[in-house]
Structures are given as C-alpha cells and as structure tokens.
Amino acid sequence: MSAETKMPDIEVLMQAIPYARWLGISIDQRGNEITTVLHFSEKLIGNPVLPALHGGVIGAFLETTAIAQLAFEFSGGEAGAGGLPKPIGLTIDYLRSGKPVETYGRAVITKQGRRVATVHAEAWQEDRARPIAAAHGHFLLKAADEPADK
Template identity: 45%
Template sequence: MTDVAQALHAFRRDGDGTALCAAVPFLTFLGVGFAVREGHVLGHLPFRDTNVGNPALPALHGGALGAVLEATAIAEILWSSEALVIPKTINLTVDYLRSARPVDTWARGIITKHGRRVINVRAEAWQDDPSEPVATATAHFLVLAD
C-alpha cells in the first residue's frame, strides 16, 4: 500500500487523522488535524500567522476556513460512510458569519443526504463557542469510482 492508502486505512480503523494529514501537503501547510469525538470527526485548524487574511483586524483568511470546512466534510465521509473512494468535491458554499479571530478553529460535518452518487454535507466551524459558528458550509461530493 502507498503512504496515502495506509494513512487512509489507519484513519478509518482508529479515527486518528495524524498520518492522513501528514500525507497531504496542503493540510500540513494549514496545520489541519482530525480526531474522532463522540462518533464524528472533529477538525482542527490551529492558529498560524500564515493563515491570517486580514492583518489589520486581525482575522483568519476565508480560504483557510473554507479549506478546513471542506477537509472536515471529506473526513466525516471517510469515517462514517461506506463509500470506498475518496470523495471528489462538486461544489462548496461557505457562509461567513463572523470575523474569525486569530485563535484555534474547530470544525464538524454532518451528512445530510447519502445518495448513490452524491453525498451532501453540512459543516460548521467555530472558535470558543460551538453555538456561535464563524462559518458554515454546504457541500456536494461525488463518490463514484473512476
């Protein structure tokens, strides 16, 4: 097995996303991590200077928030669905609700519809208080083998 296949296998078996994130350069660059809590994936975007989008406020970049929402949604599919292929993102809509402060951010995804070809996921990202998300997203993923 390749590194990525092994990391994927380890994540689906143990719910530990360390190897998976280490195998994907862009997730490593952002600092994204995954763990499974209470049966669902909890995504983590640590605060890093390189994730700042507005140095005057300061606030995190919308792209970094979008990336952790998308990555957490994919991880939730890998963890909780029977789909054996890596989901391909069809589209992603992010609502930016609040300015994301320069602190750690957390994310989770909920599968709203698991179709034969497409999975719909709602995801949200928050900082201190899960009831006050800084951003939410809806995304569609294709889960058909090539």
C-alpha cells in the same frame, strides 16, 4: 474495527493531504464523532489589521472537514479505502471574523446516495453556538467497483 483503531487511520489520511498538512489541520475523535482542528499560525492571517483568518483558509478548512467526515463514515476510518470524495459544489457562509485562535469544525452528512452525498459543516472558535462560518456542499463518492484512477 473498534473506535480506538479508527483514529490513527483518519489522522494519517489528513496528513496525506498536503494542503491540510500545510494549513495545520488535525483530527480529534471522541467515540464515533470527529472534530477537525485548525491550529492557528501567523501564515493563516488574511487581514493583519484586525487580525482575522483568511477567508480562503476558512473555506478550505470547511471543505476538508466535510471530506474528513465522509471518509470517516464511508471508509470505516481506513485511509484510502474507497478513495477521497471529490467536491462537486460548495457554498460557504461567512458569519463572523475568524480570530487568531484555534478553530474547530464538524460536519454532518445530510443526504447520501450511491454516488453523491450532501454535507453541512460548521466552524467555530470559543463557542460552538456562535459559528464563524458554515458550508453546504455536494461530494462525489467513489463507488467500490470503480477503478482507483477515476
């Protein structure tokens, strides 16, 4: 499967997740790398005085970024192949206030076993070298021989 045919499938996967759709998350693919994009909307503001993105929105964005990366790498970009990874534990480090602009995310799988993967994700806005938040999480992978309802 070529890289060009992977993108529509991973984007379909993101749009199939109601919360990701509500948040306004999309996928930008360049070759074999994916970047998640959180499109700004007024409903994402948590502190209207600053204004700043809600911390829960940033956390959900990083979790979705990690899940998208795992789904992309382990399903070959095919939506639903192997099922979505399930978070076991996720730690978010909030580094800066999220401004009311588009936010970008990338994740790297740092360790992968047969059933569990460890992922590091970062979110940034104008400058990738200045992330607004980072996440470290463990995710349960669905084995190919497991029934879909597990």
